[in-house]
Amino acid sequence: MENDRQQEVYQNHLADKEREWENQCLRCGACCGAYEDPCRDLKKGPDGKYSCGVYFRRYGAHETVGGKKFRCMPIRDIIHMSWDHDQFCAYKQAIKP
Numbered sequence: 001m002e003n004d005r006q007q008e009v010y011q012n013h014l015a016d017k018e019r020e021w022e023n024q025c026l027r028c029g030a031c032c033g034a035y036e037d038p039c040r041d042l043k044k045g046p047d048g049k050y051s052c053g054v055y056f057r058r059y060g061a062h063e064t065v066g067g068k069k070f071r072c073m074p075i076r077d078i079i080h081m082s083w084d085h086d087q088f089c090a091y092k093q094a095i096k097p
């Protein structure tokens with residue numbers, strides 16, 4: 001019983017951390033090509049912010065509006081790379097020395 005409780009506390013903690021991490025994103029769309037050749041699944045909302053149309057199955061093969069094929073990867077896997085307007089990325093800002 002104690003183990004179940006600890007497991008639940010741990011899972012809640014992980015979920016909180018995940019939410020905290022996700023909420024850091026400014027939804028600028030830059031990492032999805034918003035300022036150059038956007039991913040076909042990138043959507044712009046009425047608030048001017050971007051979101052992914054296939055968020056829960058986003059990783060893997062995709063195509064840009066211009067027809068370029070690429071793989072969508074977690075931000076932690078591309079954080080060391082460069083993309084147009086990446087200077088505004090909240091995650092890049094957070095790891096800046």
Ligand code: SF4
Nearest residue numbers: 032039041042052072
């Ligand atoms: S599939 Fe990936 S690159 Fe395309 S909009 Fe979604 S998160 Fe961005």
Ligand code: SF4
Nearest residue numbers: 025026028029031089
């Ligand atoms: S560039 Fe960074 S802040 Fe902008 S949408 Fe991508 S992950 Fe979010």
